[in-house]
Amino acid sequence: GAGVSQSPSNKVTEKGKDVELRCDPISGHTALYWYRQSLGQGLEFLIYFQGNSAPDKSGLPSDRFSAERTGGSVSTLTIQRTQQEDSAVYLCASSLAVGNTEAFFGQGTRLTVV
Amino acid sequence: DAKTTQPPSMDCAEGRAANLPCNHSTISGNEYVYWYRQIHSQGPQYIIHGLKNNETNEMASLIITEDRKSSTLILPHATLRDTAVYYCIVRVARGGSTLGRLYFGRGTQLTVWP
Numbered sequence: 379g380a381g382v383s384q385s386p387s388n389k390v391t392e393k394g395k396d397v398e399l400r401c402d403p404i405s406g407h408t409a410l411y412w413y414r415q416s417l418g419q420g421l422e423f424l425i426y427f428q429g430n431s432a433p434d435k436s437g438l439p440s441d442r443f444s445a446e447r448t449g450g451s452v453s454t455l456t457i458q459r460t461q462q463e464d465s466a467v468y469l470c471a472s473s474l475a476v477g478n479t480e481a482f483f484g485q486g487t488r489l490t491v492v
Numbered sequence: 493d494a495k496t497t498q499p500p501s502m503d504c505a506e507g508r509a510a511n512l513p514c515n516h517s518t519i520s521g522n523e524y525v526y527w528y529r530q531i532h533s534q535g536p537q538y539i540i541h542g543l544k545n546n547e548t549n550e551m552a553s554l555i556i557t558e559d560r561k562s563s564t565l566i567l568p569h570a571t572l573r574d575t576a577v578y579y580c581i582v583r584v585a586r587g588g589s590t591l592g593r594l595y596f597g598r599g600t601q602l603t604v605w606p
Contacts, residue, residue, distance in 0.1 A: 382535075411593060420579070421536070421596035434593055469535055471594075480526070481594060483535030 380404075382484035384470050390490045391460055399455040399487045403472030410453050411471040411481060412445055421469065427453065460491045496580045501601040504574075510567040512600055514580030517561040524583050525556060526594065527565045529576040536579065536596075539565065570604045577601050 383402040391397050403410050412424040423437035427447045438444070442460075447453040457464055467488050471481040497515040504510040516525060526541040540547055540554045542563075547554045553566040567574055577599040 413596070420598045423593050423595065426593045437593070471536075480538035480541065482538070485535050 382470055382472055382482050384468075384484040384487050386487060387485065388488045388490075390492060393462060393491055394459055396456065396458045397460055397489065399457075399468050399489070401453045401455070401470030401472075401484060403451065403453070403470070404482055405451075407472035407474055407482075408450060409473045409481070410447060411473075412453070412455050413469045413471070414466040415469060415486070416466045424455070424468075457489075460489075462491050465489055465491045495595060496582060496597045498578075498580050498597060498600045500598065501603070504567075504570045504602060504604050506572055506604055506606050507569055510565075510570040510574065510602055510604070512565040512567075512578050512580075512602065513562065514564070515562045516580070516582050519560055519582050525554070525560075525563050526581040526583060527552070527554065528579045528581060528596075529574075530579065530599070531573075531576045539578075570602075572604050572606065575602060575604045 382404055385400045389397060408429045410427040413421040414424055415421050425438055425445045426434040442458045445453060445455045455468060467486040469483055469486045471483040473479050473481040524541050524543050527539040528536040529539055530536045540549055540552050542554045542556055544556055544560055546556065554563060556563045565578065579596050579599040581594045581596055583594055
């Protein structure tokens with residue numbers, strides 16, 4: 379595709395349910411990032427994938443959060459047993475892995491836990 | 493991790509130059525400075541990046557001090573559409589690589605007024 383695609387664009391879920399958020403990066407981009415942004419706040423790093431290397435999971439806030447990247451392309455962020463404080467916009471970005479190139483962001487998934 | 497400090501808000505008159513400062517006093521030698529902006533309800537948009545030399549593109553200019561401890565983003569002729577949160581970022585290298593996660597601070601809310 380032309381850009382980073384995220385789905386769904388909006389998700390409302392009940393507290394305690396599991397959710398899956400999807401990210402389709404730009405074709406050929408081997409680096410993929412997940413961030414989240416709570417209302418009125420800056421971007422909080424969650425996880426970073428780079429090719430076949432072990433992902434940098436240092437930003438995941440708890441063991442309820444996990445992410446996978448299958449075949450080096452599509453990534454899924456899973457939140458188990460959602461809590462109200464998980465409500466935020468979840469942003470995905472991708473970039474080329476050669477040199478210092480810019481990351482392109484998707485429009486995000488707005489998650490609301492009620 | 494190298495972190496950044498930015499003023500929380502700035503104003504600029506339309507047509508005038510907007511100069512957005514950023515401090516990154518703990519930046520490492522192989523860490524680049526990136527600037528992104530985020531217009532309300534959209535994903536962050538790349539603007540420019542640099543290592544130690546000044547850079548210019550169609551959107552902006554980036555001035556990095558000789559000691560690399562601070563930088564300034566210059567929008568030469570601000571328009572109303574430039575109203576956004578501007579993030580100064582350093583790319584946190586890992587294992588000697590120049591790639592890695594992007595650390596976002598709180599950013600500067602730039603308001604361009606007519």
